Amino acid sequence: MRRAAPFVVLALLAACGVACSGGGLPDGLKVNGDIGKQPTVTIPGSSPDAKLAVKTLHTGKGSKVANGDLVVANYVGYRWNGGDHKLIASSYDSGQPAMFPYGHLVPGLNKALAGQRPGGRVMAVIPPGQGYGANGYAPMQIGAKDSLVFVLDVVAAYPNGASAQGRPQPQSDARLPRVSAGATPTMKVPHVRPPARLQVRTIVQGTGKPVQARQLVVFHDLGQIWRNGKVFESSRDRGHPDSVVVGARQMIAGWDRAVVGKPVGSRVLVVVPPGQGYGAKGHAASGIASKDTLAFAIDILAAY
Structure with missing residues (x-):
């Protein structure tokens, strides 16, 4: 399914988890300003x-x-190669935090x-070997010898076990899929002709x-x-919640329209x-054939 992947360029390399080493910040590297502001x-x-140097x-x-968390954070990111440094990324430019799938x-x-x-601020100096490596990353003008400097203000973290929170509602239409109200939803699609119009319940x-x-x-x-009834999309199976800017054509139209106006939770x-x-084209990689109708259960965890 078409989805947004905020800051996806930072998710391209395999993680090394807690095995990475860290140390104190280099002399002369300083941060000023209140948390939550640039x-x-x-x-x-x-x-x-x-x-690698990391300091809280x-x-x-x-x-x-923890593993499986989707971390919401405001951040600034710089490249640094000695004698030259440049701001290359900032959540403050868009006015929205970024999402980091830990x-x-x-x-x-x-x-x-x-x-x-949540509520903390951390600074990291990331050498090439624990960043983009010898290839760098040309779209952000990061060279093979560039270190990265990040300051991140953690806003929230959503675990893979997060789910909708609220009052279950009656489900009386037997012509529509039945969705469980538990922590991990299941959905049973009825053996009837699908509706011709978008349905939201x-x-x-x-x-x-x-x-x-x-x-x-x-979400x-x-x-x-x-x-x-084939499952072709499951954020829980991927191991962490997902995120998207709604109304920006980052998702299929029906998914996008259904979420706007719904209360968080x-x-x-x-x-x-x-x-x-x-x-009519379907989506062969997901097993979606020409003119297939799709059914989704969406948990709205937060909105920023």
């Missing part, structure tokens, strides 16, 4: 060394970041986020604010093909006809 980072004119600048509260990031970022708590009524178009939404979803059943899904 920090001012002073980078010295000297060259960075080849060691402020300790947050709540549960520590355990699926470049090794240095995984190490930096390990054990952090609330399975669990959340108590949060309604999702607005262009917000960054944290879990389960997607099945109506024709055969809700679980929503969405039946998507082909015209608002993959249409």
